[in-house]
Amino acid sequence: MQHFWWYIASLAAGLLPFAIASEPLVTLPYGSFQGNTSRSVTSFLGMPYAQPPLGNLRFAPPQAPEAFDGVRLATSYGAACLQQTGSPPQGLTIKLSSLADVSEDCLFVNVLTPAAVNTSNKLPVLFWVYGGAFVEGSSASNPGNIIVERSITLGEPIIFVSFNYRLNAFGFLASEEVENAGLTNIGMRDQRFAMEWVNKYISSFGGDPDKVTIWGESAGAFAVGLQMIMNNGDAQGLFRAAIMESGSAYALRNVSAAQGYYDLLVNYTGCSGQADTLACLREAPAEQIVEAVNLTPTTFNYTGHNLAWQPRLDRDLFVRNPQHSLLMGLYTKVPIISGDCDDEGTLFSLGNLNITTDEEFLQYIGSNYIPGATPAEIAAVGAAYPDNPSLGSPFGTGDADVLTPQFKRIAAFTGDWQFEAPRRLTLSVISQTQDAWAYLFKRGKSTPYLGAYHSSDLSEFFTDIDYIGTDALINFVTNLDPNAPAGLPANVSYLSGIQWPRWTSGNVSPSLLTFQDPIPTFNFTSDTFRAAPMALLTALSLQMP
Known part of the structure; x- marks a missing residue:
């Protein structure tokens, strides 16, 4: 509540109008930007935080933006980075969005x-940090206006920052050639560079560079978990807390596993005969590279979360x-919130409808997800995730939603392998040194075949549906605790008077704040479901390099 009286004083002084007469202006060392004020939020949109990654800067680490004269308009979002596109999978019962404004010049x-x-x-x-399987996504897709407006209402005003980072081959090209050139994981370097931009310049917008919380969903959550691991956990003071929404640090594959995708791009662009294929790819038309990228698998294909383009x-x-x-203690020591949807794996199992037998299931998880596992270990996974629809995902739906004989089984395994087991491991380690909280999203369980599917919780944080998730975010960013501050009236927030217990590794039944239907129902449940199967998956994941 330390900013509550700031809010009251601002109202009294007429500083929170629905329209501002003069347009806001910010001056940074490399140039000035004119933003826009609407209602109680001032926005500066589409500002370059790095030079356009074109020409010799394609596939290269981000570089500081060049200085310019005059004032640039910052009243609309910049172009999204180039996207991978594909056909929606069979059986999909929700609508996928697409972006029209995309460009290689996208670091805004x-x-x-x-x-x-x-x-x-x-x-x-x-x-x-937006999601999109490291191949698609945009900072414009989830504007933070409602979050900022809500923070003012709570008397805990915060600043919301979003940005674009390079995707698919432009951000996650990997091969022996790329590794030898020191140009791996460019998308992750974009993210870190944007954090450095915030550290340098956010004070010019009224922000505190020492009070930054990083938050991501899906690939953005994977990225947040990996940012905590990068450089052996040395975050250089760029953030003081982290929120992972459907994703945690996971077992990465080696650069060599992506060599085939690099070779595909080289062949498609006619670079195969060149002495320096990486230099040739830099000169290839961006549209041609996108065409080649679109020939590679997405999360909706058979390979699922064995992603073609991802950190390595x-x-x-x-x-x-x-x-x-994580287990070595080489992670950034900051408080965290981590949570998942109940049916994380359903959306990514629609590309595997050709798997219909027990033998095919075991072969699939062995070759695609756990290639180093022994036949006995694969058999153990099969036993832990049996051929029984009532135990599959969407969980708790009995024999309903049986799209194919193995669909719910694959969805249960995929969700636990990629999301739930890494989340539980992350919490079990970090909670030993830092405050940690966890949640589970179980709304929308009646959605055919998908249940409480991956990304279905976004509206909980970015809309005014009930403000429970939004309020938790704001409380955490302000006080490093998602619980409502003492004295907040009950008619202001559903979290008022509620105590969300910390997730602790010493507790045999750690608590999850669980979002339930109907809105705005929530309660606290135990994070003990599928304990033995997830422990097996974690053990196998830890066997990976």
Whole structure:
């Protein structure tokens, strides 16, 4: 509540109008930007945080933006980075969005502040990393206006920052050639560079560079977990807390596992005969590279979460299995919130409808997800995730939603392998040194075949549906605790008077804040479901390099 009286004083002084007469202006060392104020939020959109990654800067680490004269408009989102596109999978019962404004020139940052803020306020900052399986996504897809507006209502004003980072081959090209050139994991380097931009410049917007919380969903959550592991956990003070929404640090594959995708691009672009294929790819038309990328698998294909384009072990940013780094204590020591949807795996199992027998299931998980496992270990996974629809995902739906004989089984395994087991491992380790909280999203269980599917919780945080998730975010960013501050009236927030217990590794039944139907129902459940199967998956994941 330390900012509550700031809010009251601002109202009294008329500093929170629905329209501001003069347009806001911010001056940074490399140039000035004119933003826009609407209602109680001032926005600076589409500001470059790095040089356009074109020409020799394609596949290269981000470089500081060039200085310019005059004032640039910052009133609309910049172009999204080039996307991988594909056909929706059979059986999909939800609509997928698509982006029209995309470009290779895409390294833009957006800053949303309370309209009354000035450079002396030093407000906490929420730094958003979008998802999209490292191949698609945009900072424009989830504007933070509602979050900033809600923070003002709570008397805990914060600043919301979002940005674009390079995707698919433009951000996660991997091969022997790329590794030798020291150009791996460029998308992760974009993310870190954007954090450095915030550290340098957020004070000019009224933010506190020492009070930054990083938050991501899906691939963005994987990225947040991996940012905590990068450089052996040395975050250089760029953030003081982290939120992982459907994703945690997971066992990465080696650069060599992506060599075939690099070779595909080289062949498709006519670079196979060149002495320096990487230099040739830099000169290839971007549209041609996108065409080649679109020939590679997405999460909706048979390979599922064995992604073609993703972070890789590169003997530079990531020198070992990130989960080993966690167990070695080589992670950023900050408080966290981590949570998942109940049916994380359903959406990514629609590309495997041709798997219909027990033998095919076992062969699939062995070859695609756990290639180093022995036949006995694969058999153990099969026993832990049996051919019984009533035990599959969507969980708790009995024999319903049986799209194919193995669909619910594959979905249960995929969700636990990629999301639930890594989350539980992350919490079990980090909670030993830091405060940690966890949640489970179980709304929408009646959605055919998908249940409480991956990404279905986004509206909980980015809309005014009930503000429970949004309020938890704001409380955490402000106080490093998602619980409502003492004295907040019950008619302001559903979290008022509620105690969300910390997730602790010493507790045999750690608590999950669980979102239930109907809205705004929530309660607390135990994080003990599927304990033995997930322990097996974690053990197998830790056997990976």
